[in-house]
Amino acid sequence: MDHTDAPGLVLSPTARVGDGVVFGANVVVHDDVIIGDGVRIQDGAVLGKPPTLSPRSSLRSADGPGPLVIGAGAAICTHAVVFAGSQLGPGVIVGDLAVVREHATVGADTVVGRGATVDPRSTVGARVRLQAHVYLTAFSTVEDDVFVGPGAVTTNDDTMARLPEGRALQGATLRRACRVGGGAVLTPGVEVGEEAFVAAGAVVTADVPARAVVMGVPARVVRRVPDAELLERGPWT
Structure with a gap:
């Protein structure tokens, strides 16, 4: 209608x-x-x-949204x-x-x-798939063709509301065609490199190199993404 x-x-x-x-x-x-x-x-x-924001929120804008x-x-x-x-x-x-x-x-x-949240000041590229209940925190960047599995969480404040004055929040950066598994947690400011793979349930506390496969708590590099799995080797469903 x-x-x-x-x-x-x-x-x-x-x-x-x-x-x-x-x-x-x-x-x-x-x-x-x-x-x-x-x-x-x-x-x-x-x-x-x-938006309805706290007077102290760093997300406030003088000229409105x-x-x-x-x-x-x-x-x-x-x-x-x-x-x-x-x-x-x-x-x-x-x-x-x-x-x-x-x-x-x-x-x-x-x-x-379904149920996913894209927070303020976040930039999400083209052909990205944010699965159910993903939380993309403020000030994050997601480049083209990224996959983020269900329930994955990004964070931007490692002080948990004790941020010193003048220090900015830092979201995650997910580079082109990287993949983040379900239930993974990305701590503030981390970068997941191009075509990297973060296993389900991993806790990422440091930058992930391009094409690295990481898993565990904290996440560690275990191998390299094979050529056969690269985006350009598709088509993929």
């Missing part, structure tokens, strides 16, 4: 809706949201939600929340109950899985 007959739709008069957009029931679209052509928005989704922009052909699934000030590229899928926070950028054809 389009926005003329979607039951319970709350659509701001300042929102811009492209051609062929389909709304489910009880969708809320806040001010200044820009929705590209052919976007599908399922039941109960909230688009352009303004700005508009939410959703690229053509994207899909926002049931009860997902996408905040004001974020940008979703064409073909992005935001799964059921997932959250994309303000000032986050998600590249074309990326999947944000």
Whole structure:
């Protein structure tokens, strides 16, 4: 159904809706949201939600979050929340109950899985797969073609709320085509190199070299990713 007959739709008069957009029931679209052509928005989704931040939060912005922009052909699934000030590229899928926070950028054809969270000031590239319940912390960078398994967690504050004044939070950096297994934990500021492989349940406390396979607590290099598994040796499903 389009926005003329979607039951319970709350659509701001300042929102811009492209051609062929389909709304489910009880969708809320806040001010200044820009929705590209052919976007599908399922039941109960909230688009352009303004952030509510502590007065002491390092994520506050003096000029506000700005508009939410959703690229053509994207899909926002049931009860997902996408905040004001974020940008979703064409073909992005935001799964059921997932959250994309303000000032986050998600590249074309990326999947944000069910219940996953992309925190503020994070940048996610194209064709990335963030599986169910992944937590991508603020100030993280994920390059193109990365896979992050279900329940993996990144962190950005090794003091746990005792950060000295003037010291910045440090998210994770996941380089092109690396793979992070389910339930892995990445400590603040670590980098996982291009085409590296982090085993399920690993705790990564140091940078992972390109094409290294790491596992364990703490994670250690055990071998090298073979040529046959490299991204360019696909196609892969």
